[in-house]
Amino acid sequence: MRGVAIVGVGMTPVTSGSGKSLTELFVEAGTQAIEDAGIDRVDSLYVGNMMSGFLQNQEHLGALMATALGNEGVPSYKVEGACASGGVAANAGVKAVLSGLEGVVLVGGVEKMSGYTTPEVTAGLMMAEDKARVGGTGVTFVGLNAMIAREYMHRYKVPHEAIAAFPVLCHENALDNPKAQFHKKITVEDVLKSPLVADPLRLFDCSGIGDGAAALVLTSLKNARKFTDTPVEIAASTVGTDRVTLYQRPDITTFEASRKAVAEAYQRARVKPEDVDVLEVHDAFSVLGIMALEDLGFASKGSGSSLAKDGVCARDGRLPTNTFGGLKARGHPVGASGAYQLAELALQLSNRAGKCQVPNAEVGLAQSVGGIGTTVPVHILKRAGS
Amino acid sequence: MRGVAIVGVGMTPVTSGSGKSLTELFVEAGTQAIEDAGIDRVDSLYVGNMMSGFLQNQEHLGALMATALGNEGVPSYKVEGACASGGVAANAGVKAVLSGLEGVVLVGGVEKMSGYTTPEVTAGLMMAEDKARVGGTGVTFVGLNAMIAREYMHRYKVPHEAIAAFPVLCHENALDNPKAQFHKKITVEDVLKSPLVADPLRLFDCSGIGDGAAALVLTSLKNARKFTDTPVEIAASTVGTDRVTLYQRPDITTFEASRKAVAEAYQRARVKPEDVDVLEVHDAFSVLGIMALEDLGFASKGSGSSLAKDGVCARDGRLPTNTFGGLKARGHPVGASGAYQLAELALQLSNRAGKCQVPNAEVGLAQSVGGIGTTVPVHILKRAGS
Numbered sequence: 001m002r003g004v005a006i007v008g009v010g011m012t013p014v015t016s017g018s019g020k021s022l023t024e025l026f027v028e029a030g031t032q033a034i035e036d037a038g039i040d041r042v043d044s045l046y047v048g049n050m051m052s053g054f055l056q057n058q059e060h061l062g063a064l065m066a067t068a069l070g071n072e073g074v075p076s077y078k079v080e081g082a083c084a085s086g087g088v089a090a091n092a093g094v095k096a097v098l099s100g101l102e103g104v105v106l107v108g109g110v111e112k113m114s115g116y117t118t119p120e121v122t123a124g125l126m127m128a129e130d131k132a133r134v135g136g137t138g139v140t141f142v143g144l145n146a147m148i149a150r151e152y153m154h155r156y157k158v159p160h161e162a163i164a165a166f167p168v169l170c171h172e173n174a175l176d177n178p179k180a181q182f183h184k185k186i187t188v189e190d191v192l193k194s195p196l197v198a199d200p201l202r203l204f205d206c207s208g209i210g211d212g213a214a215a216l217v218l219t220s221l222k223n224a225r226k227f228t229d230t231p232v233e234i235a236a237s238t239v240g241t242d243r244v245t246l247y248q249r250p251d252i253t254t255f256e257a258s259r260k261a262v263a264e265a266y267q268r269a270r271v272k273p274e275d276v277d278v279l280e281v282h283d284a285f286s287v288l289g290i291m292a293l294e295d296l297g298f299a300s301k302g303s304g305s306s307l308a309k310d311g312v313c314a315r316d317g318r319l320p321t322n323t324f325g326g327l328k329a330r331g332h333p334v335g336a337s338g339a340y341q342l343a344e345l346a347l348q349l350s351n352r353a354g355k356c357q358v359p360n361a362e363v364g365l366a367q368s369v370g371g372i373g374t375t376v377p378v379h380i381l382k383r384a385g386s
Numbered sequence: 387m388r389g390v391a392i393v394g395v396g397m398t399p400v401t402s403g404s405g406k407s408l409t410e411l412f413v414e415a416g417t418q419a420i421e422d423a424g425i426d427r428v429d430s431l432y433v434g435n436m437m438s439g440f441l442q443n444q445e446h447l448g449a450l451m452a453t454a455l456g457n458e459g460v461p462s463y464k465v466e467g468a469c470a471s472g473g474v475a476a477n478a479g480v481k482a483v484l485s486g487l488e489g490v491v492l493v494g495g496v497e498k499m500s501g502y503t504t505p506e507v508t509a510g511l512m513m514a515e516d517k518a519r520v521g522g523t524g525v526t527f528v529g530l531n532a533m534i535a536r537e538y539m540h541r542y543k544v545p546h547e548a549i550a551a552f553p554v555l556c557h558e559n560a561l562d563n564p565k566a567q568f569h570k571k572i573t574v575e576d577v578l579k580s581p582l583v584a585d586p587l588r589l590f591d592c593s594g595i596g597d598g599a600a601a602l603v604l605t606s607l608k609n610a611r612k613f614t615d616t617p618v619e620i621a622a623s624t625v626g627t628d629r630v631t632l633y634q635r636p637d638i639t640t641f642e643a644s645r646k647a648v649a650e651a652y653q654r655a656r657v658k659p660e661d662v663d664v665l666e667v668h669d670a671f672s673v674l675g676i677m678a679l680e681d682l683g684f685a686s687k688g689s690g691s692s693l694a695k696d697g698v699c700a701r702d703g704r705l706p707t708n709t710f711g712g713l714k715a716r717g718h719p720v721g722a723s724g725a726y727q728l729a730e731l732a733l734q735l736s737n738r739a740g741k742c743q744v745p746n747a748e749v750g751l752a753q754s755v756g757g758i759g760t761t762v763p764v765h766i767l768k769r770a771g772s
Contacts, residue, residue: 002486021518044625053439057521059513060468063627063760067634073646075625077474077761078466082446088463092478098485100388127445132407135443239430239461241449248453260459374449375463 003221004097005231005384008037009343014181014212014331016114022052022061023068026110029213029336030069033106033343037217037227043102045069045076048089048109049335050370051124052078055116065110075102080335081239082128083284084370085109086214087338087377093218094237103223108215109336121209125334128371130244142206142285144246144372146198149287152253153200156302158290160200164191165308166289167204167328173315174325176355181210181331191286205286207332214339216346224384230350235269236380238262244374255373258295262367262378266297269380273297277361278348279313279321280341282369282376283328292367293321296378320358323348338368342379349383389607390483391617391770394423395729400567400598400717402500408438408447409454412496415599415722416455419492419729423603423613429488431455431462434475434495435721436756437510438464441502451496461488466721467625468514469670470756471495472600473724473763479604480623489609494601495722507595511720514757516630528592528671530632530758532584535673538639539586542688544676546586550577551694552675553590553714559701560711562741567596567717577672591672593718600725602732610770616736621655622766624648630760641759644681648753648764652683655766659683663747664734665699665707666727668755668762669714678753679707682764706744709734724754728765735769 010032012018012025020028026047034042047061058064062076081088086109093107113121125141134144152158168188174180186204194203217227224231240261246252266272273296281296283289293304298319307313313321324330324344327337345364347353364381396418398404398411406414412433420428433447444450448462467474472495479493499507511527520530538544554574560566572590580589603613610617626647632638652658659682667682669675679690684705693699699707710716710730713723731750733739750767 023518050445051439053437053513054443054445056517057440057509057513058517059436059439059466060515060630060757060760062467062474063757064516064630066627067629072629073627073642075477076627077471077478077625079478080445080464080466081448085463088448091461092463092465092481095478095481095485095487098487099481100484101481123443127439127443129446130450131442131444132409239463241452241459241462243453243458244446244450256459371446371449374446 002098004094004218004234005221005224006216006234006346007219007224007227007231008033008217009346010036011179011214011340011343012212013179014210014333016210018211020211022056022058022110022112023064025112025211025213026065027068029108029215030106033215033217041071042104042106044074044096045071045106046089046092047078048085048339049078049111050080050082050085051111054124054127081375082370083334084338084368084375084377085335087368088239090339090342090379091237091239091377094234097218097220103219105218106215107218108213109339110213111333111335112211113209113333114211133245142198142201145285146201148252149200152287155253158302158305160192161188162305162309163286163290164188165305166283166286167191169308169313170283170322170326170328173323174329177324177330180325180329181208182329201285207284207327210331210333212331212333212336214336214343216342221384231384232346232349233382233384234379235382236265238264238378240376242374244371246372255295255376257373257376258367261376262296265378265380271363271380275363276365278323278345278358278364279319280345280366281321282367283322283326284332296367315358323356323358338377341366341368345381349381388484390480390604390620391607391610392602392620392732393605393610393613393617394419394603395732396422397565397600397726397729398598399565400596400719402596404597406597408442408444408496408498409450411498411597411599412451413454415494415601416492419601419603427457428490428492430460430482431492432475432478433464434471434725435464435497436466436468436471437497440510440513467761468756469720470724470754470761470763471721473754474625476725476728476765477623477625477763480620483604483606489605491604492601493604494599495725496599497719497721498597499595499719500597519631528584528587531671532587534638535586538673541639544688544691546578547574548691548695549672549676550574551691552669552672553577555694555699556669556708556712556714559709560715563710563716566711566715567594568715587671593670593713596717596719598717598719598722600722600729602728607770617770618732618735619768619770620765621768622651624650624764626762628760630757632758641681641762643759643762644753647762648682651764651766657749657766661749662751664709664731664744664750665705666731666752667707668753669708669712670718682753701744709742709744724763727752727754731767735767
C-alpha cells in the first residue's frame with residue numbers, strides 16, 4: 001500500500017451522562033485532532049457512527065460535523081459498520097487519501113449512548129444483527145455473545161476465571177488513562193461475583209454504556225512531516241465481513257472476518273504477529289478479547305486466556321494489549337471505539353502515551369468488531385521512519 | 387482523475403407497497419448489476435441508505451448485503467448522506483477503485499419507505515436536518531422546501547405555473563420507463579389543482595414515497611473492457627456540503643454545495659455545461675429541479691423554469707433532463723435515488739436506455755441532494771472511448 005500517515009489525534013473522555021450532544025462530542029475530538037496536526041482546516045471528513053438514527057433520530061452527521069468544525073463545504077459523510085463504525089470510517093479515509101482526491105482527511109467516530117433506557121440501548125445494539133432472522137426472537141446482543149462465551153468455554157474447557165483475566169488487565173491499564181470511563185482496579189473474583197447479565201457473562205465481562213468521540217487526521221506519508229515530527233504510518237487498513245447471524249456460521253468460537261482481515265493486513269504491511277509491539281482488540285465482552293488473541297495469530301485456539309493471565313498482555317509484557325483500558329475500561333461508545341483504538345496506538349507509536357506508554361513501541365495492530373464478529377476492520381500502524 | 391468506469395447497472399422498479407425487505411430490494415438491484423458486468427463476485431460493496439436505523443431498526447447493511455449477494459467476506463459498509471446517500475456511496479466506491487485497494491466494487495443505494503405512517507416517514511426525513519436547531523419546531527422537511535419555493539417565487543417573480551413545468555416534464559418522461567413509480571401524464575393545471583401539502587408546494591410538486599434500490603459495478607477504466615463493450619467513464623465524482631440549517635445561509639434560493647461540487651466536477655472532467663448531453667437533477671420538489679438548472683450552470687438565477695417550459699429539457703430538446711422520470715416520477719426512495727441517477731445515465735451513455743434513449747448522448751451529469759441542499763454529490767459520466 002502506498003503510504004498514509006496519522007498526523008493528529010483527538011479523543012474526548014468516555015463518560016456516562018456526559019450531557020453532550022453528538023455534535024459537541026465530535027467537535028471536541030475533531031478540534032483536538034486538527035490542532036494536534038497544526039492546521040485549521042481539512043479537505044474532507046468521514047464520520048463513523050452506528051446508532052444516531054435510532055437513538056437521536058439524527059442522520060446526516062457528515063455535513064453536520066463538517067459545519068460544526070468550521071469546515072463547511074468539504075466532502076463529508078457518515079460511515080456505518082455497527083460497532084466497528086470508527087474503524088471503517090478510518091478505512092474510508094485511507095482510501096480517500098490513496099485516491100489522490102483529498103490531501104488531508106479527518107476520520108473518526110462518535111456515539112452517544114447514555115441518557116437512554118437500557119431497553120432502548122439494547123434495541124439499538126440489536127440493529128447490528130439481521131432483524132429478519134433474529135430481531136424478534138427476544139435474544140439480546142449480550143445474549144448472542146453469551147452463547148459464544150458458553151460454547152467457547154465448553155469446547156476448549158476454559159474456565160470463566162481464565163477469561164476474566166481480560167477485563168482485569170483492561171481495568172489495570174485504564175488506571176493510567178485520564179480519559180478512561182472506569183478507574184477502578186478489579187480482580188478475577190470481582191468479575192465472577194458481579195451480577196449476571198446473560199449467562200455466563202457477568203457485569204464485569206461486559207463493556208459499559210458511554211458517550212465519546214475520537215478523531216484522527218490522515219495525510220499521505222510523503223507529506224506527513226509537514227504536519228508533525230512524529231507521523232505514524234498506516235501500513236495496512238483492511239476490512240473483513242462475515243455472515244451476520246451466528247447460526248449461519250460453521251464455528252462461532254472463531255471469527256472468520258477477523259482472520260481474513262488480519263491475514264490480508266499482515267501481508268500488506270509485511271508484518272508478522274511476532275513483530276507487533278502494541279495491540280488493541282475489541283473486547284466488548286471478555287471472551288471476545290480472548291478470541292481476538294487467537295484469531296489474530298497470537299495464540300492457538302483455546303489458549304488465548306493464558307496470555308492475559310500470565311502477564312504477556314500487560315504493558316510490561318511481551319504483547320502489551322489494550323494499553324489504555326480497551327473497550328472494557330476505557331469505554332465503548334460503539335461507533336467511536338474503532339477510532340479510539342487508532343488514536344491510542346498512534347500515541348503509543350509517537351511516544352506520546354504518557355503513563356500508558358509502552359517503551360520503544362514501533363508496530364501496532366488494532367482490531368475492531370461490528371456485530372457478532374461480522375465486520376472487522378484491522379489496521380497495522382508503524383512508527384514512520386525519518 | 388485517473389479513470390474509473392461503470393461496467394454494470396441494476397435497478398428495481400420503484401413502488402409503494404413493494405412488500406420487499408431492504409435486503410430483497412438491494413439483492414435484486416445488486417444481482418442485476420453484477421450479472422450485467424458478466425461476473426459473479428465483487429471485491430467490495432458500499433451501500434447507500436438513509437433511514438434504515440429509524441424506520442427498520444436495522445443497521446449493518448454492509449455485511450448484510452454482502453452476504454445476501456453471495457459475497458460474504460468482502461469489505462462492505464453503509465454510507466449515509468441523507469437523501470444523497472446513493473450518490474455518496476458511489477463517491478466512496480470511486481475512491482476505493484482509485485486507491486488501488488479494490489478492483490471491482492459494487493455501489494448502490496436502497497430505501498424502503500412504504501408501509502409506514504406519514505408521521506413516521508416525515509420524522510425520518512427530518513433526520514437530514516439539525517435536530518438540535520429545528521428538530522422540535524414542528525416544521526417538516528416539505529415545509530422547509532416550501533420556504534425555499536416561496537422565497538424563490540417571490541424574489542425572482544416566477545409564478546407557480548412556471549415551476550410546475552418541471553414535474554410535468556418528469557411525468558412525461560416516466561411514461562417510457564417501465565421501472566418508474568408513476569405512469570401518469572400530468573399537466574401544469576393538474577399540479578396547480580393538486581392538494582396543498584405545504585404552501586406553496588402541492589402534491590404534484592413533491593416526489594412520492596417509495597421503495598427501491600439501484601446498484602452499479604465500478605472498476606478501473608483500464609480494465610473496463612474486460613467486463614463490457616460499453617463502459618461508461620466516471621470523469622468526476624465530487625461532493626459539496628453546506629451548513630445544515632436554512633437560516634445559517636445567506637441565500638436559500640441557491641445551493642452553495644451544488645455550485646461548489648459542480649464547479650469542481652467540471653474542472654476535473656474538463657467539461658463545460660454546454661457539453662452535457664443528458665442531465666439528472668434532484669427534483670425531490672419541483673422548485674429544486676428548477677434551482678438545479680441554475681446552480682449547475684445551465685440558466686441564470688430565476689430563469690431556470692424557462693428551460694423546462696420551453697422544451698429545452700425534453701428528451702428531444704437541447705438539454706434532456708431526468709430522462710427516466712427523475713425523482714418526481716421515476717420515484718425517490720431517498721437513499722437509492724443518487725444511484726438510480728447514475729444507473730440511468732450509464733444506460734443513456736451506453737445506448738441501452740430503450741424508449742428513454744437520447745440519441746448520441748456522450749456526456750452526462752448527475753446531481754443528488756441530501757438535506758435541504760446540504761450534501762451534494764455530482765458525477766460527470768462520459769461514454770468511454772474505445
